[in-house]
Amino acid sequence: MRVLLKLTLDCDPDAAWRALRSPAVLREVVAPWLDFRSLEPGGLPTAWTEGPHRVQPLALRRWPAGEEVVDLRFLEGERDGLPADVRMLRDGGGATSGPFAAFRSWDHRMAVSPAPGGRTRYRDQLRVSSGTALGDALAWYPVWAFWQWRGARLRALAPSWAHEPESAE
Secondary structure, rough: EOOOOOOEEOOHHHHHHHHHHOHHHHHHOOOOHHHHHHHHOOOOOOOOOOEEEEEEEEOOOOOEOOEEEEEEEEEEHHHHHOOOOOOOEEEOOOOEEEEHHHEEEEEEEEEEEEEEEHHHEEEEEEEOOOOOOOHEEEEEEEHHHHHHHHHHHHHHHHHOOOOOOOOOO
């Protein structure tokens, strides 16, 4: 199954890129339906790094719902075969236990690029499969509805992601 979002966000692409790499923003975007608790020593990082991160989803921000691995790669422009002005975060992880483990495959890609007026073109694609046509059909609407929620939250939060130049340290 495939679920897509195509949005224009009211922030610049650098701010959107920082937001995509922020566990705090992830937690804001999925609230109040989900939250995530780190299963790694030291808790959630300030910014995601490439590689696997073990987390526990919390249904309704409270009840443990299994375990997941967020396995990230950061792709940028021509270096990674994308258009020059595109940056992409790709999560190829997935649930290892709990209700989300019904999805046997997980490929989530979020891309940002410049849009007119200093705004950001945001593209989000989730490809998941339960391994059966019936399972995918039953899961499609709830996943689609949740993705629409995420899109609305991204639009609402984006203006607060003011650009902050990186430190020269």
